Amino acid sequence: MKEVWLIDDGVSWEDVRDHVIDAIETGFTGVAVRRDFIELARKLGNIEVEEYAIETISDADDQNRIAEMLEAGRRIFIEFENWKIIPLENLIAMRRKGKIIPIVETPDEAEVVLTTLERGADGFAIRPKIRELMKEFAGIVERTEDLNLVEAEIFEIRKLGVGDRVCVDTITLMSPGEGMLVGNSAEFMFLVASESEESEYVASRPFRVNAGSVNAYIRVGARTRYLAELRAGDEVEIVRFDGKTRKSFVGRVKIEKRPMILLRARFDGVSGSVILQNAETIKLVTPEGKHVSVAELKVGDRVLAYIGEKARHFGMAVEESIIEG
Structure with a gap:
């Protein structure tokens, strides 16, 4: 099942709390927040919570480093400089373990990462957005592939x-x-x-x-x-x-x-x-x-x-x- 995550490094718990509640109520898989907020977020509802951490890909060395990290079976939130599809294709092709969760900005980008190389990434993550837009992102995951x-x-x-x-x-x-x-x-x-x-x-x-x-x-x-x-x-x-x-x-x-x-x-x-x-x-x-x-x-x-x-x-x-x- 494809995943949709909220990734929020906000320093104000009041703001982060509101974003986490929106993620819970719109059907997100999980949230990634600062370490200090992990237990507070878990108390808000039944949702997966991880510590905020992003890996950035800017060159082939970064790509290979992240491929090795995936071998440990981790879920990795990935950001691409200049939004390049080729590194994502390479990671999907190379991956045997772990979960690839790229950070996206628009619904169109989310659709792309879920269908790259037909298999797609394991899901996607977004930064905090208005509730209606979060609903739209959650709906993308609910729609799975189109069948012939x-x-x-x-x-x-x-x-x-x-x-x-x-x-x-x-x-x-x-x-x-x-x-x-x-x-x-x-x-x-x-x-x-x-x-x-x-x-x-x-x-x-x-x-x-x-x-x-x-x-x-x-x-x-x-x-x-x-x-x-x-x-x-x-x-x-x-x-x-x-x-x-x-x-x-x-x-x-x-x-x-x-x-x-x-x-x-x-x-x-x-x-x-x-x-x-x-x-x-x-x-x-x-x-x-x-x-x-x-x-x-x-x-x-x-x-x-x-x-x-x-x-x-x-x-x-x-x-x-x-x-x-």
Whole structure:
């Protein structure tokens, strides 16, 4: 999970206190303050607190020195003279341990450091700013990467018997066109819609995704999790029909026995499947961002899917040969 930090070397505790409170209330990961203020800051709320320290990169020697510091597993706040991307790229490529947290001045700079070399830095830090701007910076971290969703064609629909299905209730309200990526393989995942639409039978529950069978994978950033292992407080990823993503957290998980239905789809020679509850309120998402019920799906219909890495080991992508059906 990417981090967002407030770094504040103010000498007045009253000013620093107000900044720390803003960081807590806008969802920052942590704050870095003068040593004398560390314990005072910790008493204000549940937030990580570190001692203020910045490493400046002005030449290749600085870059190599910081690379060695990262080997100790430290989180390092980094400032670049003249704002150069190349040293950041080099550090990201060289790093095996530790966390790189560059200091940025604008939201645009924050976006750049989170996407440099695709992996990006581990987060970013800002100096004290007005509360509304701090909210904007926090929102950048909540929006994770943009995904390339594809139009997959349904080629098999088959009713199954009763199975255990998982409802994921989040602490976030979702809109039509949003949901979660779920599938029977990490290589091919379907965008399962949130229950954000009203229906004739039940009221909308825009915090919920009726996600599928217990064995299925759910995408959470660069990792996958099994639906059955999700618990309250776990991070999840909300995905919109245009590929925009944001993070949320599980409020609760419900596993209940329900009649199930198997769906298979394909895109560009790659195929995948998902098993969902067989009910009219369970929906996938069309390329136009509309919801389509599994009760209305037909062979030949197109729905949104994500094509990812095939092989996984404890949720992480690995290079190996694997066949999943």
